[in-house]
Amino acid sequence: MKINTITIQEILDKYETILLDAFGVLVYQKDAVPGAIPFIDRLNQSRKPYFILTNDAAHSVSTSVSRFHRLGLSIEAKRIITSGTLLVSYFQNHDLVGHGCAVLGTQDSSEYVHIAGGKVVPIQEYSSWDVLVVCDEMGFPFLENMDMALSMLFKKIEARQPFQLILPNPDLIYRKNEEEFGITAGSMALVLETALKLRYPDCKEREFIRLGKPYSPIFQEAYLRSGTKNMVMIGDQLLYDIRGAKNFGIASILIGTGVTPCDTLTKENPDCPDFILPSWIP
Known part of the structure; x- marks a missing residue:
């Protein structure tokens, strides 16, 4: 059975807090993922709580902020949780x-x-x-x-x-x-x-x-900061983003801009997400 798709507006309406992976979801090595900049702008304008949960242990939080800003993503340090x-x-x-x-x-x-x-x-x-x-x-x-x-x-x-x-x-x-x-x-x-x-x-x-995703400490930190489990993890890898969210008891969305393709995924997969989002571009 195919997994249901979800729209950006439905995500914003359904969940109190948005958790986002970085690489393959918001950024590539040298560029922002297409559509990620307007999505982050929309989150900032609506004041929707969100956090970046990244397994990146190569960049400090301040370096990550500078890199995000350089690529056009207005993300503050308080929103970034790294595995480091x-x-x-x-x-x-x-x-x-x-x-x-x-x-x-x-x-x-x-x-x-x-x-x-x-x-x-x-x-x-x-x-x-x-x-x-x-x-x-x-x-x-x-x-x-x-x-x-x-x-x-x-x-x-x-x-x-x-x-x-x-x-x-x-x-x-x-x-x-x-x-x-x-x-x-x-x-x-x-x-x-x-x-x-x-x-x-x-x-x-x-x-x-x-450490890091799919293990619980990084999700626990997001929970402590948000104060709610009505969160959704948007990631591009089943084994880390989606499995981690499922193990922590929160919703998950696989976006098709990164490692795992969405088009062949079915509900029979034990790590299947709750929804798929093909890209940030409608």
């Missing part, structure tokens, strides 16, 4: 404040770890860190640092040095533009996990702790 900000509570709840941390990602990624209380150290100094945080595929020599991360993890296992693996952004791929896709941090983590399992099948520390 979840590191603060995770570090506090798991006694990681003050621990040495190696970071794969951008300068903003390292700043997220620093704000959470971690001490960022070079990845090659394997005896100085016991936490590896994989945030993004950008901001460093990719192949060299992935090889270095793998080698240092092997060394730590051989030396019987405990470590933790943390992945703020579980996304595997993202949409760069209307024609191209790219891998992101979740795919990097899968590579490292597979290698660890292959070489050390009995190692207990070979899996990453995944």
